[in-house]
Amino acid sequence: MPVLHLHASRSSEEHESSDSAVLERILLFFRDLRDFLDQNGFKEVLSYLVPRQRKLTLYIVSASETYDPTLSTKVAEFLSPYLLDELIDSYSIVPKSNEEELSAFFDPNMALRSE
Numbered sequence: 001m002p003v004l005h006l007h008a009s010r011s012s013e014e015h016e017s018s019d020s021a022v023l024e025r026i027l028l029f030f031r032d033l034r035d036f037l038d039q040n041g042f043k044e045v046l047s048y049l050v051p052r053q054r055k056l057t058l059y060i061v062s063a064s065e066t067y068d069p070t071l072s073t074k075v076a077e078f079l080s081p082y083l084l085d086e087l088i089d090s091y092s093i094v095p096k097s098n099e100e101e102l103s104a105f106f107d108p109n110m111a112l113r114s115e
Helices: 013-039 069-084
Strands: 046-052 055-061 090-094 112-114
Touching: 013 046, 013 069, 013 112, 055 069, 069 090
Parallel strands: 055 090
Antiparallel strands: 046 055, 046 112
């Protein structure tokens, strides 16, 4: 299992405080997303946050191998404020996939995963 190591620069208290605030927003978002998915009956859905060029892309992996319009609609409504706030840059809903198949979209070893 990959381990995520976080490193914050210690060049100034202001910079450190800013880094902490951003990390806290990301972790709260991830928790809220998991709660949302669980409360809406999507307990088998996985989500990955992938850093790309100082931006975050969210991948939601469906429990189904086919398109799920209910999941798509509810996720779009939930994520709207996070996209407007630019916490995440974009998102994609992908069909049920193993890690090898996911590598066509992103590197699973370089992502935060919520299950």
